[in-house]
Amino acid sequence: MNRFTAELKKIAVIIANDPRSLAAGIIAPSLVLIMFSLLFGGLSPMPVGIVDNDRGSWGRRLEKEILSQISPLGDIPYFGKKETDYTKSLAEFEKGILTGVLVIPEDFSSCMEHHDKPHIVYHLNNFNTDFAKNMRLYLEEGIYSFYRKYYRDIDIEIEERFAAQAQVEWVDIIAVGTLLLAFAIGGMFNYLYVFFKEKLYGTLLLYRVAPRSPLLSFSARIIAAFLSSLLAGLFNALLACLLLNLNLFAYLPHMGTAVFLTVITYISWAVLLSLFMDNFYGAVMAAMGGAMILWFFSGGFTMAVPEQPVLLFIYRIIPNSYALDVMRGIVFGSNAADGTLDYIVLTGTAAVSFSFAVWAFRSRVWKRPAA
Numbered sequence: 401m402n403r404f405t406a407e408l409k410k411i412a413v414i415i416a417n418d419p420r421s422l423a424a425g426i427i428a429p430s431l432v433l434i435m436f437s438l439l440f441g442g443l444s445p446m447p448v449g450i451v452d453n454d455r456g457s458w459g460r461r462l463e464k465e466i467l468s469q470i471s472p473l474g475d476i477p478y479f480g481k482k483e484t485d486y487t488k489s490l491a492e493f494e495k496g497i498l499t500g501v502l503v504i505p506e507d508f509s510s511c512m513e514h515h516d517k518p519h520i521v522y523h524l525n526n527f528n529t530d531f532a533k534n535m536r537l538y539l540e541e542g543i544y545s546f547y548r549k550y551y552r553d554i555d556i557e558i559e560e561r562f563a564a565q566a567q568v569e570w571v572d573i574i575a576v577g578t579l580l581l582a583f584a585i586g587g588m589f590n591y592l593y594v595f596f597k598e599k600l601y602g603t604l605l606l607y608r609v610a611p612r613s614p615l616l617s618f619s620a621r622i623i624a625a626f627l628s629s630l631l632a633g634l635f636n637a638l639l640a641c642l643l644l645n646l647n648l649f650a651y652l653p654h655m656g657t658a659v660f661l662t663v664i665t666y667i668s669w670a671v672l673l674s675l676f677m678d679n680f681y682g683a684v685m686a687a688m689g690g691a692m693i694l695w696f697f698s699g700g701f702t703m704a705v706p707e708q709p710v711l712l713f714i715y716r717i718i719p720n721s722y723a724l725d726v727m728r729g730i731v732f733g734s735n736a737a738d739g740t741l742d743y744i745v746l747t748g749t750a751a752v753s754f755s756f757a758v759w760a761f762r763s764r765v766w767k768r769p770a771a
Contacts, residue, residue, distance in 0.1 A: 407620035414597050415590070415624070425589035426632045428688060429582035433575060433639050445471070445480030446535070449489030449501040456509025461550065462520075463504070466542030478538040493523055500524040500535055570701075575640040576727050577700035579633060579648055580720060581691065583663050586632025588670040588687045591625035596680035618761050622667060629663045651731050658726040661746040665719050666691065668753035675764045694718050719749045 450466070452459045463481075471478040482498060489501045501523040511518040524535045637648040652659075670687055677683040697711070698720035706712050715721050722742040729739065 404616045404620055407617045408624065411594050411620060411624045414594055415628075425586035425628055426582070426635050428585055428692075429578050429632065429636055430639055432581065433578040433636060434643065445477045446499045447482040447497065448479050449484070449493065449498045450481050451484055451486045451489055451501065451503045453486075453506045454504050454508040455506050456513070458509040458512045458518075459504040462508070462543070462546050463502075465546040465549065466502070466539060468545065469538045469541045471538075478534075479542075490523065493525075496525075502539070569644075571644060572646050572732075573728065574701045575644055575646055575648070576731055577695065577724060579636050579640065580659065580662060580723055580727060581695050581700060582636035583629045583633040583659050584666040584720075585688060585691050587625040587629030587663050587667045588691065589684065590628030591621060591667055591670040592674055592680065592683050592687060594621060594624065595674040596683070615758070615762060618758065622664075625667045625670070626663060629667070633659070648731070651727075654730045655727050657743065658723045658746060661743075661750040662719055662723040664750045665746075665753045668750070668757035671757035672760055675760050694720055699724055719746055722746050 450463050452463055454460070467477055467479050467481055469478045470476065482492075486501075486503065489498060492498045493501045503521040503523075505519060505521070508518050508520070510516075522536075522539060524532055633652075637652065640646045640648050669690075670683075673683045673686055677686065697714050698718040699705070699715065700720070706715050722745045726739050726742045726746075
């Protein structure tokens with residue numbers, strides 16, 4: 401136990417002399433969260449011009465339903481009415497001030513009351529196909545809402561069953577992904593930094609001639625890396641609370657097992673990188689780059705499971721996807737299964753990775769001289 405305590409003190413001194421090892425593990429995932437919160441957080445409705453020339457009241461009802469459609473990127477309306485004059489609306493549309501112009505004709509109410517086919521005109525910019533698709537989609541959602549509300553006798557009856565308890569904002573989905581990324585990167589960077597610092601100082605050479613196994617030292621390194629992981633994760637959760645008003649701290653105790661198993665897996669991979677790569681910067685690039693790539697492929701910024709066979713195969717073999725399934729199920733109430741498979745895969749991956757890391761550390765660091 402004295403050797404274990406001494407190892408922890410040594411690691412603490414290394415980190416205290418250069419706290420960049422802690423900062424670097426925090427900065428990368430924090431920048432990801434900040435970037436996505438700026439891109440997708442605090443969005444405002446798309447400005448559109450709605451020109452209601454209808455002589456009756458049905459045009460106003462349609463307008464109300466269209467403007468009530470909620471964006472999936474935030475709890476805000478997708479459209480925001482900015483202009484009602486036809487000429488001015490088109491002029492602002494041409495300048496790019498308005499994203500679209502909807503014109504409701506004079507006979508709209510008359511067509512509705514006489515069960516004729518109503519007609520509206522929709523000006524939209526189709527330069528970007530994805531943007532145009534969304535503009536069409538939310539107009540059609542508003543029209544569908546209009547018919548469902550005022551024409552209950554239509555022959556299509558739809559029963560909606562929601563997977564989540566409420567609509568989930570996209571940036572909140574990303575925030576849970578960056579939380580796991582922060583835990584993973586924080587532990588990996590700390591382990592690599594301490595290991596290569598000792599390699600630079602030459603203290604690793606002492607383990608080669610030590611009379612006892614260096615596994616106590618290994619345990620101390622794992623604990624130090626895990627504490628660094630915890631610090632990075634808590635800082636990221638604080639950012640989510642400040643930037644997005646999303647209190648992830650309340651869910652952390654329930655996420656603990658999934659996060660712990662994932663962190664152990666990633667730290668074990670960092671152990672292997674440190675043993676099989678000679679250069680610190682190369683090992684860090686491999687660790688950070690690999691963690692980011694796995695984060696993207698495992699659904700770090702989306703809850704959708706890929707359908708393409710190759711992407712689905714990659715998704716299924718990455719432990720992040722199973723951890724995120726558990727974490728997002730806890731936060732958003734979207735996990736229909738009990739998570740048993742997720743925990744089995746995470747436990748198996750962590751056990752295999754950690755066992756291999758222990759074996760590799762012992763065999764490559766502790767090389768006793770021949771008698």
